[in-house]
Amino acid sequence: QDCFGRPIASAPDAWFDVVERHSNDGNKTLQRTTKTSKCLNLGSYNYLGFAAADEYCTPRVIESLKKYSASTCSARVDGGNTKLHTELEELVARFVGKPAAILFGMGYVTNSAIIPILIGKGGLIVSDSLNHISIVNGARGSGATVRVFQHNNPAHLEDVLREQIAGGQPRTHRPWKKIIVIVEGIYSMEGELCNLPEIMAVCKKYKAYTYLDEAHSIGAVGKTGRGVCELLGVDPADVDIMMGTFTKSFGSCGGYIAASKEIIHHLKHACPAHIYATSMSPPAVQQVISAIKVVLGEDGSNRGAKKLAQIRENSNFFRSELQKMGFEVLGDNDSPVMPIMLYNPAKIPAFSRECLRQNVAVVTVAFPATPLLLARARICISASQSREDLIKGLEVISKVGDLIGIKYFPVEQEKVASVDKLKKLE
């Protein structure tokens, strides 16, 4: 209970203050104390380091706050459309490589409200088995039939598509009206990249539309931060709809959809999240604009390129060190999310508390976000962490790992040591 929902008292930067809580009734309720402890942050989604006050972004954000106030109090179509919103839409479209884009105030709502507009009864949605719950809710809310294909397996996707197109709708056997395949760029619980080129080839062959959810990968991977498409060499014009959020890499809130001009025009007139919901808060919009400008290098410095290089170096270094130490780490190279497998649910609080005692804050994930026996601790690397921070983190995790016994893979030096021990016993 005390491993989740830990309150913090400062910005979620590389080092932050975790508020200590104590409990009088065996962790059923927790009271805050005024004590805080400074911990290394290995859990927040802060890929490019924009979470805390930034020298370029924050003055502009404060200026926009004073000009436009904290909220617009009305929907985009009524009175909530400001110059900042239109500027950001154009900027996002340019950044991602699509003709047009549309903004929403929250990432979760983006998925749940867009999918029902694009497809309805008589359509088919084929989604990856490990998709996020916002996609599942959107698919369920649309009324279309949903089929699942095995995670990141283009061959199985092809089988499912062939079977479904040949069979048609479930009971009437009429042909499907349209098929949409939904995949994510980086899967947040596995840290794996999506096998995009092959999945795109399959979809093109069977004339299915593709929907790519880049919540974790936009801004964090790729040479200039443009996401999974750039990293894997897929042309953005091939993907029909690209979705992303601003919460992770750009340190703000909200989501966007980028697609062709006709689709965006249709969405602007039909999507309920655009018509009824309050528009994004103007300071948050300004934060994204400034962050994207930094990443693109348009602010006049090369901080963006440095940040991107830093995060790639950090992730690869951390991952290789963890693997050398004998931990079981999932995920591909270059991905800033790395889960360390714990497997045993009893090890979750042990790992979390021990790390906190030594001033490292990690995130542990259990059921229902992952299967019951596949519990894991998830590390999110940030560009604002320096090499020393990472080394300290590695030391602590290594010590805790030894204590708990989660180094499932043998380590090179240890093998030699154990062989020596055996020889001594003989």
Added chain:
Amino acid sequence: MDMALPIVNATTAALARVSAAFNAPLARAVVFGVHIDGHLVVEGLLIAVIVFQLSRKSYKPPKKPLSEKEVDELCDEWEPEPLCPPVKERSHIDPAILESAAGPHTTIEGKEVVNFASANYLGLIGNEKLIDSCVGSLEKYGVGSCGPRGFYGTIDVHLDCEAKIANFLGTPDSILYSYGISTIFSVIPAFCKKGDIIVADEGVHWAVQNGLYLSRSTVVYFKHNDMASLASTLEKLTRGNKRTEKIRRYIVVESIYQNSGQIAPLDEIVKLKEKYLFRVILEESHSFGVLGKSGRGLAEHYGVPIDKIDIITAGMGNALATDGGFCTGSARVVDHQRLSSAGYVFSASLPPYLASAAVSAVNYLEENPSVLANLRSNVALLHTGLSDTPGLEISSHVLSPIVFLKLKKSTGSLATDLDLLETIAEQVLKEDSVFIVASKRSTLDRCKLPVGIRLFVSAGHTESDISKACSSLKRISASVLSDHV
């Protein structure tokens, strides 16, 4: 006849010989006190043949699965529909782009206009104290919170805000959501599951409808804001149906309906709820901070004790001039949502500066209750001013800060109604610099109430603003609607 007889004789002789042949070996066999005679054997054989025939499966043509080549052909032939319908000629104009804060006066395209399109009821947009607290938060915490509530996304301002709201309303606890409309469509599926019964008003807005759909419960609608219809629906559902006593039952209403501006009569609803044993979920987005002597919402307005309402949700994007939403109720109601509400657990938390803005907004409301009197007088003024507009009539409640004008005579189709109303709004903006909007409907919205022009009144409007709006609206609607009567 001559031929028949010998044949009959021959068959009987044959049968007799067969029986004798059978009888001979079995003459002395007695089973269960019954002589085994020859005819029993024949009968046994016949029964065996009949049973064999019955048990044979009927003939079905064999099922051949499609061969690879056939599947290939089908895949090649199949053509999908385009992803979106082609762009219609007569699409709506792009919404106006604001160039300054959306307060009572704002700038559009360089001109200053009077703004009746933002739900800024207490006039808090541009308030100094609010902006100062936001700046403090921004410098301390940055903009975003970078994580869901369970994973280091809980910042101490969130906890302060929850405590403050619970304190203000008089409930034990409250829970914050990161986006206004996601509040209601996460709360409803967290409590109502498949097999429950929900009775909802037919005028609820899209977010509530989405929540009802996602909860997979049985939903029964009653006529918009009609208490007699509600009573009869509740009666029909509970009378004589023993099963209803064992399943959970809910009533979902909004306090001020976005689609019509009506106010739900809470005292009657509470009476009905206690009579028929239902639970009430109240959506207070537009009445929190507006109704009631000190702005505590619909319960204070009607003098109903707050603990009679089971779940209250509200979006903070209206009176409190921030973003996000909250839900409050008993301690167990709130605790349950921390683990099982989809929009809370799986989504990033509210940016900290918006939470601190909410805290200062509630503080302001507590310290200056006179702002409510301003709001009420403005609403009354607008009502009297617009009551004789040609072609339009006011269909909202006298106390509601959303003044809803609908066409006296509808053209019959939603699209043409909307066109007329939008022309009115456009012209009012161009000619008189008053910014109003027509309510738009999404294709997914199942609400059947008429569309209209909505004016959101703020405590920051002055009398001259209101009289300007009234006169311009009267003039323009007279000219636009004169040829359509």
